Amino acid sequence: MAVIKALCIRNLKAFWRNKPALIFNMILPFFFIFVFSSIFAGAIAMMLAGIIIATSFDSGLRVSSSTIDDMTSGFMKEVLVSPVSRFTIAVGQFVSSAIIGSVQGLLIYIIGVIIFPDIRPNSPLTVILVIASMAFVGLIFAGFGLLLASKSKNMQTFQALSMALTMPMTFISGAYIPLFSLPVPLQWVGRFNPMTYAVHFFRDVAIVSGDEIMKYTLAREQEVLQFWGLNITPTVSVLILVVFGAVFLFLSTMTFTRIDFSKMNRNIMDAVEMWS
Amino acid sequence: MTRPIIQVKNFTKRYGSFEAVKNISFDVAEGSIFAFLGPNGAGKSTTINTLCTIFEKTEGQLLIDGKDVSREKNAVRQSIGVVFQDSTLDKKMTIEENLKMHCVFYKVPRAEIEERINFVLDLVDLKEWRRKPVSALSGGMTRRVEIARGLIHYPKVLFLDEPTTGLDPQTRNHVWEYVLRLQKEKNITIFLTTHYMDEAEHADDVAIMDHGKIIAHDSPFGLKKQYTKDRAYITTSNAPKFEDLLTQQGLNFEKRERYHRVDVEDNAKFLYVLSECRVDITDMELRKGTLNDVFLDITGREIREGGNA
Numbered sequence: 001m002a003v004i005k006a007l008c009i010r011n012l013k014a015f016w017r018n019k020p021a022l023i024f025n026m027i028l029p030f031f032f033i034f035v036f037s038s039i040f041a042g043a044i045a046m047m048l049a050g051i052i053i054a055t056s057f058d059s060g061l062r063v064s065s066s067t068i069d070d071m072t073s074g075f076m077k078e079v080l081v082s083p084v085s086r087f088t089i090a091v092g093q094f095v096s097s098a099i100i101g102s103v104q105g106l107l108i109y110i111i112g113v114i115i116f117p118d119i120r121p122n123s124p125l126t127v128i129l130v131i132a133s134m135a136f137v138g139l140i141f142a143g144f145g146l147l148l149a150s151k152s153k154n155m156q157t158f159q160a161l162s163m164a165l166t167m168p169m170t171f172i173s174g175a176y177i178p179l180f181s182l183p184v185p186l187q188w189v190g191r192f193n194p195m196t197y198a199v200h201f202f203r204d205v206a207i208v209s210g211d212e213i214m215k216y217t218l219a220r221e222q223e224v225l226q227f228w229g230l231n232i233t234p235t236v237s238v239l240i241l242v243v244f245g246a247v248f249l250f251l252s253t254m255t256f257t258r259i260d261f262s263k264m265n266r267n268i269m270d271a272v273e274m275w276s
Numbered sequence: 277m278t279r280p281i282i283q284v285k286n287f288t289k290r291y292g293s294f295e296a297v298k299n300i301s302f303d304v305a306e307g308s309i310f311a312f313l314g315p316n317g318a319g320k321s322t323t324i325n326t327l328c329t330i331f332e333k334t335e336g337q338l339l340i341d342g343k344d345v346s347r348e349k350n351a352v353r354q355s356i357g358v359v360f361q362d363s364t365l366d367k368k369m370t371i372e373e374n375l376k377m378h379c380v381f382y383k384v385p386r387a388e389i390e391e392r393i394n395f396v397l398d399l400v401d402l403k404e405w406r407r408k409p410v411s412a413l414s415g416g417m418t419r420r421v422e423i424a425r426g427l428i429h430y431p432k433v434l435f436l437d438e439p440t441t442g443l444d445p446q447t448r449n450h451v452w453e454y455v456l457r458l459q460k461e462k463n464i465t466i467f468l469t470t471h472y473m474d475e476a477e478h479a480d481d482v483a484i485m486d487h488g489k490i491i492a493h494d495s496p497f498g499l500k501k502q503y504t505k506d507r508a509y510i511t512t513s514n515a516p517k518f519e520d521l522l523t524q525q526g527l528n529f530e531k532r533e534r535y536h537r538v539d540v541e542d543n544a545k546f547l548y549v550l551s552e553c554r555v556d557i558t559d560m561e562l563r564k565g566t567l568n569d570v571f572l573d574i575t576g577r578e579i580r581e582g583g584n585a
Contacts, residue, residue, distance in 0.1 A: 006380040014368040074364035078425075081328050081358045082381040083350040 003084050007092030008099060011063060015100050029055050029108050030115075036176050043213045045119040046203065048112045050175035052105045052130075053137055053202040057170065057195060059101040060138040061162060064145025067093055068158045086257040094142045094249065101138020102131050121206075129205045137198045140241060143248030144194075150255035169195045180220040187224050194244040197237035200225065204234035281306040281433055281465045282327065287336035289322050296322045298488040299336070304467060304481070306432075309459055311479035312469040313571065319488040320469040321361070324437050327467070328358050341432050354382065357426030357434045361441060363418050367411045371402065371421050374410060375428055382429035396424035399461075400454050416447030423454060427464070434458075436468040440475065452478060473568040482567070486575045496567055503573045504565020506540040514556035521549045535559070 016022065029051045037047050070076045079089055109130060113120045121127050148165070152158040171177065172186055173195035179187050190196045203218055218234075225232040232240075280303035289297040297319040304310040312320045325331040327338055329349045338345045345352050366374050372393065379389045397403045400420035410418065419439060426434055436455070440448040456478065459466055468479070476482050476496060483493040492499060511534060512518045522529050522538060525545040529538040540546045540562070550557065 002380050002383075006377055010366070010369065010373070010377060013373070017368060070366075074360065074362050075366045077330070077360060078358075078364035078366075078378075079381070080330060081353055081356070082378070083353040083383070084381045 003088050004092040004095055007089065008096045011066065011093070011096035012100065012103075014066060015063075025055070025058070025104065026107065026111075030111070032176060033112070043217070044116045045206070046178075046214045046217050047176070048109075048116070048119060049203045049206040049214070050173075050199050052108050052112070052134065052206070053198050054170045054173075054175040054195075055108055056101040056105040056134040056137040057141045057198065058166070059104045060097045060141030061145040061148075061166060063093060063097040063100055063142055064149045065155075065158060065162065067146060068149040068152070068155055087253060090146065090253045090256045093146060094139055097142030097145070098135040098139040101142070102134035105134035105138075106131060126206070130202075133202050133205050136241070136245075137202070140194070140198075140245035140248060143245060143250075143252045145252075146256055147248060147252035150252060150259055169193055172196075173199050174221055175199045178217050178221060179224045191225060191227065194241060196225070197232075197240045197244075200232065201234040201237035201241070204237075278305045278307065280304060281341055282310075282467065283337070283339040284323075284327075285337045287323070287326070287338055288334050289319070289326060289331065290334045296488055297326075300485075300488075300490045301336075302483055302490060302493060304433075304465060306465055307459070307463040308480040309455075309466045309468070309478060311476040311482045312467070312485060313471065313473070313476050313482060313567070314469075314485035315471065315575075318485040320485055321437060323485075324435055324467070324469055328356060328435055329353055354429070355432045357429065357431035359419070359422045359426045359434070359436045359439055361437045363422060365410045365418060365421060365425070367409070370407050370409050371397070371413075372406045374421065375425055378425050378428055384429055392428050392430075396428050399427070399458060400424045414447075416443055416450060419443065419447075419451055420454060423451070423458075427458065427462075430462075431464065433465045433467055436466060438469055438471070440470070440472065448472075448475075473566060473571065476567050484571060484574060492570070492574050499567065499570045500565045502570075504569040506565060507563050508538040508540050508546065509535050509561045509563070510538060510550075510557060511535045511559035512553060512556045513558055514553065517556065518549070518553050521552055525549055 032051050032054075033044070033047055036051075037044050067076075070079075076089075080086070121130065145162070148161050149158055152161055168189070172179075172182065172190045173193050174190065175195065179190045179196065182190065200218075200221060203214060203221075222232060230236070282302075282304035284303070285301050286299050287297060287301070288295065288299050300319075300323070312323065314320045322331060326333050327340065327345060329345050329352055333346060340352050341355050343351045343355070366377065369377070375393050375396070376389060379392065384392060393406075394403070397406060400423055402417065402420055402424065405413070405417065410421065413421065423434075423436075423439070439455070440451050443451065452475065455466060455468075458464060468475075470476060479496060481493070482496050482499055483490050484499075485491070492503070494502065510518070515531070515536070518536065519529070519531070522536075525542075525548065527538055527541065527545060527549065529536050538546065550560075
């Protein structure tokens, strides 16, 4: 427990100290808000909900990218010769992701509410649900990120992989552009994208009573998402996410605890080969 | 020999079909400094990494403080400190934060953390740098922080994998001062690998490794006695007389372009030759054998020949 807490504090400090990334990550969502809200005029609430959850998704992934940074910079090596189990380390990374994901999402939510007062939450319960949802999404995609990190083993591969996956995952999820406005083949892709369900249920959580566009969007998205007659309500979306999350967390923990660092360290083998 | 703290019996490590370490055995006495010498790729790092529970052995038995490194990993990890070749500090954090994190990992009682941080930082003279981020430190300081961190959980054995590689000579000396002070004050066993011959002179025991085998294992003094000779380099204006006398006394020599190289196996005989030729001798130098000579003699090559360090 102490180790998980210490890892969380460490990751939060690292997140806070990396000022350029922090500022960039705070500005980027608003850039998206302004670009997309000028296309979908008046759909601020809908846009903001999508963007916030995309931010939580992004944070989840980013904490994992710091894991790979830790692996290559050697910090993980120090962890591995300590009596701390790798499982604890993985849990520490997940919890940090959830916290950072919700902190960042929350900041954008607060700034969003200040800039666009008509989307302010109508009850404290909404605020609690919003924060819980952001933590939930951050956690799930931390699993996804750690899986990518453990599989790729170096920064270059990880970056290429995460770019190749995050762009379609955010754009074909309805976060920025509603799925119903996409061509049918892309709608199909969207159905297999866990992010779609995150966006879907989060819109329902963050909905402002009386926001007609949000209601309309939700209804239209639900039509698109129908799976052989099964209606994907926000509750079903949460369940789907729980399944995705369980799979991601399980697989990533398995992979992470089993990385063979003797195979990862190529230098030693190169030296061996040189002398043989 | 006092109680052995590290025991290695018939240790073999294979990567696929390649044997990196071939059936080696050795013991390290508690409280001693043990140096592992060898060129890059000799199997030093593989051995140290296996002892540190990072790599899995292929065959054999490795014990630290009586605990098996493959089966009792956590117990072994608790009793060792490791300073790797490459820095493993958390560069995003300060020295203090690094040390605190380490204390949490090793379950150092909360009440003792502060006292221990002060103790280890004092040991490596970094007290006033406590709140500086690691990324702002020089190479030598980074090493010292790592040594401090490796010690904060009071390990029985401290592993130093090439602790001074990449440091300037002055910093190397400093690092060594700390290491020696530590060994004296805390009676910690120090296991180090190096390819600087002069550093191995500090050790109580030296094992020379090449091609995955231990090819010599003794004290530095013992090794030098066994494998090196004192040599004299003499320039004389009367070479024939000098050579005759050497032959007469049974001293081996080699004639070089501007000097004679004499193996001084018997001081009395050599001094006799010198006194007989004293008017002809224009220059002389006596060189004691070094561990480098030992290495050359045993492996037939310089330690860093072909190495990539």
